[in-house]
Amino acid sequence: MSAETPFPDFKLPPEKEAALRRARRLEWWTIFFLLTIIAVVGLTMGMSQTMKAMWVEDTVSLIPSAAFLLGVYYRRKPADEQFPYGYRRAVLIAFLAGSVALFGFGLYILGDSVYKLAAAERPNVGTLEIFGRRVWLGWLMIAALAYSVVPPFVLGRMKLPLARDLHDKALQTSATMNKGDWLAGLAGIAGILGIAYGFWWADSAAAGFISFEIVKDGYADLRNSVAQLMNKRPTDVESKEDDPVVDEVRTALERLAWVREARVRLREDGDTLTGEAFVVPRDEQHILKRLAEAHEAAHAVDWRLHDIQIVPVPSLGRQQDVKDGA
Amino acid sequence: MKRRTPLRRLVLIFVACLLTPACGSLPRDPEGTLQRVQGGRLRVGLVENPPWVVHTEGEPAGAEVELVRRFAAELGATPEWHRGGEQRHMEALERFELDIVVGGVTDSTPWAKYVGLTGPYFEEGNASGNTRRKERHVMAVAPGENGFLKRLEEFLARERPRVKELLEREAAR
Numbered sequence: 001m002s003a004e005t006p007f008p009d010f011k012l013p014p015e016k017e018a019a020l021r022r023a024r025r026l027e028w029w030t031i032f033f034l035l036t037i038i039a040v041v042g043l044t045m046g047m048s049q050t051m052k053a054m055w056v057e058d059t060v061s062l063i064p065s066a067a068f069l070l071g072v073y074y075r076r077k078p079a080d081e082q083f084p085y086g087y088r089r090a091v092l093i094a095f096l097a098g099s100v101a102l103f104g105f106g107l108y109i110l111g112d113s114v115y116k117l118a119a120a121e122r123p124n125v126g127t128l129e130i131f132g133r134r135v136w137l138g139w140l141m142i143a144a145l146a147y148s149v150v151p152p153f154v155l156g157r158m159k160l161p162l163a164r165d166l167h168d169k170a171l172q173t174s175a176t177m178n179k180g181d182w183l184a185g186l187a188g189i190a191g192i193l194g195i196a197y198g199f200w201w202a203d204s205a206a207a208g209f210i211s212f213e214i215v216k217d218g219y220a221d222l223r224n225s226v227a228q229l230m231n232k233r234p235t236d237v238e239s240k241e242d243d244p245v246v247d248e249v250r251t252a253l254e255r256l257a258w259v260r261e262a263r264v265r266l267r268e269d270g271d272t273l274t275g276e277a278f279v280v281p282r283d284e285q286h287i288l289k290r291l292a293e294a295h296e297a298a299h300a301v302d303w304r305l306h307d308i309q310i311v312p313v314p315s316l317g318r319q320q321d322v323k324d325g326a
Numbered sequence: 327m328k329r330r331t332p333l334r335r336l337v338l339i340f341v342a343c344l345l346t347p348a349c350g351s352l353p354r355d356p357e358g359t360l361q362r363v364q365g366g367r368l369r370v371g372l373v374e375n376p377p378w379v380v381h382t383e384g385e386p387a388g389a390e391v392e393l394v395r396r397f398a399a400e401l402g403a404t405p406e407w408h409r410g411g412e413q414r415h416m417e418a419l420e421r422f423e424l425d426i427v428v429g430g431v432t433d434s435t436p437w438a439k440y441v442g443l444t445g446p447y448f449e450e451g452n453a454s455g456n457t458r459r460k461e462r463h464v465m466a467v468a469p470g471e472n473g474f475l476k477r478l479e480e481f482l483a484r485e486r487p488r489v490k491e492l493l494e495r496e497a498a499r
Binding site for chain 1: 352353354356358442445469473475479480483
């Protein structure tokens, strides 16, 4: 075996490299700030349901950031004999595990909050001595929550354009998570202020709202990670609309004079797109040269395309007939 | 970034709030315990547990009874003593039929889930002489009455240095 990689390797365009470096730096900062937030919220948690929900929210929001960094690390590992398709999909496993955790914890807190509301359990929030003065813990909770709002607000907003630029769903998820973080922080402040003004139900209500957000995030992530594991067709970075790249590759191939028709099948491999293109040649002349030409034409459509197999076939067969209703 | 302005305003309001006396009246009690008690009656549940609560022929005695007496005086309230068992008293507290329950309650009480507890105001080695696991004494209040709880904790923090003296006086009787 030579030291060379046995299978083709993906190289990020140089202008994207800078964006990726920036994204990685932002994620490290996110993890750093989240750890400080988890510590501060944990210290002031007390008996408040809201604070419990916030603490869980902040802890699980480490997952998308960690998944992104892990993904970037594995992405760079070249394919080898044992893993001939490379390591790009490794991060999907972390992502699936993370979304299950998010979904599960969210359901638990949601159930707990609804139960506490129904049972009319009232939160007791006492005092703490700081520099010889008795301070109501609620004010400390609000201070902790106010702190927890700022870093995710700023970092999340910085990540969004990078996620679009890099077409990176892991980065997009972590930015969405940050948005959930600061929204939940504001809801939490409302909950604690509610306790301060004597509305005991405000605590569990705010916690319910926060956990509902967690469940929503968890469900969306779960759907996405399962879809990617099942090789769903590429979608845009927000996983909302179909990515036009599939049709673009087909059009590019059909524009070649020797191609009668083409059919393209793509899937997402982290940030790259990979798959097969079936082409029906008009005749079999210069087939090797033509395939190399098709290979180049297909890859030129988008920077994310990687390792597309061009497969010459006599006809597109039944699959195409079914789809076209012919 | 336009969106950052309201956030900054919120922080400002919060800081201003911390400094003004208006926030001093917070937290409020959902059932208005503190307001009702001031200049009114303070309904106290007593669970006999010397030297904390001692039943006598006349007025009740004990270190915690004395503490509650001082607290009531501070609020301009008249203490109303109710003698009885812990179970009955704690359940009454849960239903807001009492304002405070004393009787050597520690922070490891299983009632912690159902009523409000003050922070520990006195610590001692436990009965079996195990000094590693301390008994931390607390008082029980109605659940979620955070304004009343805060006032009581402030009082206990001030009385803290005098608890030992109270206990010695009790032991000498």
